[in-house]
Amino acid sequence: MASAVRAGRRLRQAVEGSELAGLPADLRAELEAALASQGAVVPFRLLRRLRTALREAGSPLYLHQLLEGSEIDFPEVPVPPRNPELVARLERIKAKLANEEYQRMTRNITGQTxxxxxxxxxxxxxxxxxxxxxxxxxxxxxxxxxxxxxxxxxxxxxxxxxxxxxxxxxxxxxxxxxxxxxxxxxxxxxxx
Missing domain, CATH: 1.10.287 (Helix Hairpins)
Structure with a gap:
């Protein structure tokens, strides 16, 4: 499940510029740290705090305006390793089914056993x-x-x-x- 956003150009400009100057210093520092991180991933909890701070400051900016061009960051789901016994069993079943299909296709051919x-x-x-x-x-x-x-x-x-x-x-x-x-x-x- 997504829990972060990859920051777009508009959010970067707002943080680097003076549009968000009225925000608390700790919130600005967290935003700058998130934008400096690899992939510029901003967590949703930080965006909620930013929205609350923008409302309290009476800013004309809205969160959806800042998130223009941003993308939701979907974390990669780790794929568990396959059980070797299960893989071997599946291979045996596939081979058996292929052999049965071959026997079914060739049973009417003259010259067979x-x-x-x-x-x-x-x-x-x-x-x-x-x-x-x-x-x-x-x-x-x-x-x-x-x-x-x-x-x-x-x-x-x-x-x-x-x-x-x-x-x-x-x-x-x-x-x-x-x-x-x-x-x-x-x-x-x-x-x-």
Missing amino acids: NGTLAEFGRQVRSVKAVVITIFNFIVTVVAAFACTYLGSQYVFAETAARVLSAVIVASVVGLAELYVMVRTLEGDLGKL
């Missing part, structure tokens, strides 16, 4: 997902065809019209299913 079985399992899951998707597509299109063929018997009497309407509906459902698959693959590839 994960082994060929892990890679084979990943490929099997990928093939399984593709097979299920194709099977789902075929079942959906066939079901759309069958439902339309059976449902159109109430609308059309001829078999050709029923087959044609079922093919059109199955084609539309197939195209919609393909669109959804492409968007899904696009999203999955976008994440890679």
Whole structure:
């Protein structure tokens, strides 16, 4: 916490000149000693006494006028030395976290110590997902065809019209299913 002010040019001129001649001699001596010290640091208690003396003397000067150009002196806070055990422990923790991050980043790289079985399992899951998707597509299109063929018997009497309407509906459902698959693959590839 600040407890002093570095004197500016205005305060120095007032002390060296005759503006503060009406002050008590001991106060002037303390001010001159503070200004002569290294950094010209004037403590707040001395400034309070100066303000009181200026009021009592009926001086036209105010303290804020004298402090123009002055700066508050903030003392340096001493930094305590770090505990060597704590520093060593922090270094171990940092190294452990860096190693975990490295392992996380490199676990999906082919050729690592994960082994060929892990890679084979990943490929099997990928093939399984593709097979299920194709099977789902075929079942959906066939079901759309069958439902339309059976449902159109109430609308059309001829078999050709029923087959044609079922093919059109199955084609539309197939195209919609393909669109959804492409968007899904696009999203999955976008994440890679």
